[in-house]
Amino acid sequence: MGAPAEAQTTETIGAEALFRAHAPFVAGFLVRLGVRPSDLDDLMQEVFVVAHRRGGFQPGPARPTTWLARIAIRVAMAHRRTRTRHWGELDEDAVSLAVGSEPSPHAQAEAAESLSIVQRALESLDVERRALFVLFEIEGESCDDIAAGLGIPVGTVYSRLHAARRDFQKAYAKLTGRVQASRQQPGVWR
Amino acid sequence: MNGEPTRLVDDSSVRDELRQRLSSEAATKPQYDFDQGLARLRATIANLPSGGSGPDSDASGTKLSVANYAVKGSVWKVAGIVGLAGTSVVVGVRAWSPATHVGRMDAGAAASPAAASPPTQGEEPDPALTGVPLAATTEQQAATTRPSQEAKPVARSPSTPAAADKLREEINNLAQIRAALAGDPATALALSDEGNRRFAGGVLQEEREASAIRSLAALGREADARRRAQRFLETYPKSPFAERVRLSARL
Numbered sequence: 223m224g225a226p227a228e229a230q231t232t233e234t235i236g237a238e239a240l241f242r243a244h245a246p247f248v249a250g251f252l253v254r255l256g257v258r259p260s261d262l263d264d265l266m267q268e269v270f271v272v273a274h275r276r277g278g279f280q281p282g283p284a285r286p287t288t289w290l291a292r293i294a295i296r297v298a299m300a301h302r303r304t305r306t307r308h309w310g311e312l313d314e315d316a317v318s319l320a321v322g323s324e325p326s327p328h329a330q331a332e333a334a335e336s337l338s339i340v341q342r343a344l345e346s347l348d349v350e351r352r353a354l355f356v357l358f359e360i361e362g363e364s365c366d367d368i369a370a371g372l373g374i375p376v377g378t379v380y381s382r383l384h385a386a387r388r389d390f391q392k393a394y395a396k397l398t399g400r401v402q403a404s405r406q407q408p409g410v411w412r
Numbered sequence: 413m414n415g416e417p418t419r420l421v422d423d424s425s426v427r428d429e430l431r432q433r434l435s436s437e438a439a440t441k442p443q444y445d446f447d448q449g450l451a452r453l454r455a456t457i458a459n460l461p462s463g464g465s466g467p468d469s470d471a472s473g474t475k476l477s478v479a480n481y482a483v484k485g486s487v488w489k490v491a492g493i494v495g496l497a498g499t500s501v502v503v504g505v506r507a508w509s510p511a512t513h514v515g516r517m518d519a520g521a522a523a524s525p526a527a528a529s530p531p532t533q534g535e536e537p538d539p540a541l542t543g544v545p546l547a548a549t550t551e552q553q554a555a556t557t558r559p560s561q562e563a564k565p566v567a568r569s570p571s572t573p574a575a576a577d578k579l580r581e582e583i584n585n586l587a588q589i590r591a592a593l594a595g596d597p598a599t600a601l602a603l604s605d606e607g608n609r610r611f612a613g614g615v616l617q618e619e620r621e622a623s624a625i626r627s628l629a630a631l632g633r634e635a636d637a638r639r640r641a642q643r644f645l646e647t648y649p650k651s652p653f654a655e656r657v658r659l660s661a662r663l
Binding site: 267382 | 415417419420421426429430434437440442445446449453454456457460471568629
């Protein structure tokens with residue numbers, strides 16, 4: 223797994239072009255940061271309007287995705303402060319939203335369960351660690367690219383990522399233990 | 413880089429179940445109407461004070477900018493409605509003060525790229541972020557922060573109530589078109605034609621024409637749909653609706 227190969231751009235990329243190329247990435251990133259489906263469109267707009275205000279993506283050490291991720295993190299954090307009662311809760315809507323069409327109800331249920339556990343585990347991380355985890359483990363960005371995009375030293379990426387992976391795995395183990403326990407209870411799972 | 417850790421999904425020491433779930437998560441794409449999102453973004457950018465002059469400007473974007481500069485005070489409300497226009501229910505028209513928003517947009521726009529360079533995580537949001545007005549709650553928060561960057565006199569705003577009303581009407585027209593498209597293409601087409609008459613050269617002409625083509629196709633008027641689709645694609649070659657128009661007209 224890894225971020226898709228991308229030709230190094232030498233020109234400024236404007237907000238519309240960024241949207242066309244990277245909107246799926248930003249939408250997925252925001253959802254995994256815990257943004258509710260009902261807020262997704264507004265926050266998508268915020269991210270790309272900010273990108274526009276900054277004059278678009280300027281060629282440099284960062285990739286467009288990680289540069290947008292930095293904006294998305296700050297937009298999501300600002301949003302979080304206004305919607306604290308929603309933040310951190312498992313959002314079943316987000317789970318449903320993020321699950322694509324599956325060939326069968328069984329597969330869909332499996333995917334939903336899988337996603338909800340991953341999402342639940344992500345919920346246990348603070349925003350910074352969560353963002354790093356998502357960028358590295360799910361979006362396949364390199365630590366160097368993450369560091370360049372977020373404007374932090376690569377050593378900081380390593381240390382935060384290490385902590386994020388530890389916390390995620392701990393939360394995941396806890397959650398899967400619960401699921402398996404509930405499966406063993408008669409009448410709970412058939 | 414040599415110090416790059418092995419991803420969990422590639423780490424054989426990690427449980428297969430977790431690796432599979434992470435892999436599944438990575439392959440999952442969120443459901444989001446990207447065409448609508450892009451249309452909303454274009455309308456928003458076009459109505460920013462500096463709209464249309466940025467690196468994104470294409471022919472249609474420039475047109476939108478010029479057409480809507482006069483109503484920039486209502487752009488955010490407009491953008492909210494545009495984003496919802498594709499749904500059958502039009503909701504979420506937010507209550508806010510155009511003057512306040514213009515001031516906040518000015519504050520954000522005033523930041524040079526260097527000044528707007530995002531601070532490191534943990535710092536206060538920069539003006540480019542706090543200046544993005546989308547939800548009333550965000551506004552309330554912004555009202556208590558960074559007073560020096562809050563609303564400034566809007567002396568250069570050319571906004572007029574008439575222009576804002578006109579834009580609002582155009583958006584309502586598009587919302588009605590989209591709602592009618594779901595089950596009554598004849599009405600959708602009639603509304604599109606009416607919109608073309610009332611809002612000639614309007615900001616949503618592209619969206620309106622795309623809807624009209626879909627209406628024609630739904631009514632079985634294939635020749636008309638193809639003719640207008642060809643003209644649409646010539647006029648808006650980069651339109652986010654291009655693919656949908658081609659499919660509707662079977663081009």
